[in-house]
Each structure stands twice: as structure tokens, then as C-alpha cells.
Amino acid sequence: MAEQENKQRIDELTDHNYDGIQEYDNPIPGWWHVIFLGSVLFSVLYVAVVHFSPMVPTRYEKLASAQEKAEKIMFGKLMEIPMGEEKVLRVTGNPDWLASGEALFAKNCVLCHASKGEGLIGPNMTDEYYKNVTDIDGIIDVIANGAANNAMPAQKTILGTNDIALVAGYVVSLRGKNIPGREVEGELIPPFPAPITEDIEVEIDG
Numbered sequence: 001m002a003e004q005e006n007k008q009r010i011d012e013l014t015d016h017n018y019d020g021i022q023e024y025d026n027p028i029p030g031w032w033h034v035i036f037l038g039s040v041l042f043s044v045l046y047v048a049v050v051h052f053s054p055m056v057p058t059r060y061e062k063l064a065s066a067q068e069k070a071e072k073i074m075f076g077k078l079m080e081i082p083m084g085e086e087k088v089l090r091v092t093g094n095p096d097w098l099a100s101g102e103a104l105f106a107k108n109c110v111l112c113h114a115s116k117g118e119g120l121i122g123p124n125m126t127d128e129y130y131k132n133v134t135d136i137d138g139i140i141d142v143i144a145n146g147a148a149n150n151a152m153p154a155q156k157t158i159l160g161t162n163d164i165a166l167v168a169g170y171v172v173s174l175r176g177k178n179i180p181g182r183e184v185e186g187e188l189i190p191p192f193p194a195p196i197t198e199d200i201e202v203e204i205d206g
Helices: 001-010 030-052 057-081 084-093 096-110 138-144 161-174
Strands: 013-018 021-024
Touching: 001 161, 021 096, 057 084, 057 096, 084 096, 084 138, 084 161
Parallel strands: none
Antiparallel strands: 013 021
């Protein structure tokens, strides 16, 4: 019996001999082959579906969808209000949106209008006098399209519609603060309407 086991063991050894070490001639288990072939098949299907199938959105489409959802969370119903006085007044009456407008102002406008809107190259935004503007719609137009032969550059290529509304809302909120800075320019215009403070219902799909 022992001799038979020895013979079976010797038969299982390969002819390979490395520093006196021999290896058994044991086949790779069948389950390993199944996993390997399954992995190969899965990789082919993955490439075909993910990279070439119209059923799966591209990474750019996923990014656009994520940005749209983020905007819905941030802006809610404000996105559905047409650009105009009401949209800006709702920004002015909402502390969170107003803070976003201040951040955009700090990023894009301080070079000309200074950190608090008191004016540097551009006019002081904190008094009661305005150039190229007679109402809130005028503020929107100047931000979007520029003014004074591009001395005030158009921002519509940099800022989206909601961003322009946020900046306009912040600019409206600066009126009457009378922060010392650039001297008074332009004409005294009628007061702006009061901010709209009532909440807007937020609807988020998905």
C-alpha cells in the first residue's frame, strides 16, 4: 500500500528540478478557468456597453446631469422665473442666494468695483447714483452685456443666467450703504422695489 502511494506520488512529480526542489504536476482547478474566462467575457461586454452603447450616458452627460441637479438644489424654483426684476428681488430677499451673489461678485467684480462695492476703476455701487442704469433691468443688462464701450465688460460669456441674477441681486442690496470710496457719478434714480422674501417651493426630480 505504501509502495503504491509512493509510486502515485512519484508519477505526479514533473521533471523540473530547481535546486533540488521538484513540483507536482497538478492541473489548474476547473473553477479557476471558469473565473478567468468569465472575467474575459465580462471585460468585452463592459467595453461594448459602457463605451459604445447609447444606453449608458457618457461621463460628460453624467456631469451635466449632476450639475443640473445641483442647480435645482441650490436655486429651486428660481430657475423657472424668467430673468427680470422679480428674479433679482427674490435673490435680494434670500440670504443664501444673496451670499452666493456676494461670492460671485468677489470673484468677478472686485477688480473694478472693490471688495465692498465702493468703486475703484468702476463706479461706487453703494450710493444712490448710477451710470447707464435707471432700474433693476438696467443692472441686469449692464452685467450681461457690458457698458461704456466695453469699459464694463460683458459677463454673459462667463456667468450663466442664474449667476447674473445672483450678482444683480447682490448689487441691488448694496444701494444706500454709502461706503466711502469712488466719488459720486451718474444720476439719482428712483428707489428699487422691496426684496421678495417669501419662500419658493423647491422641486427636485430624481
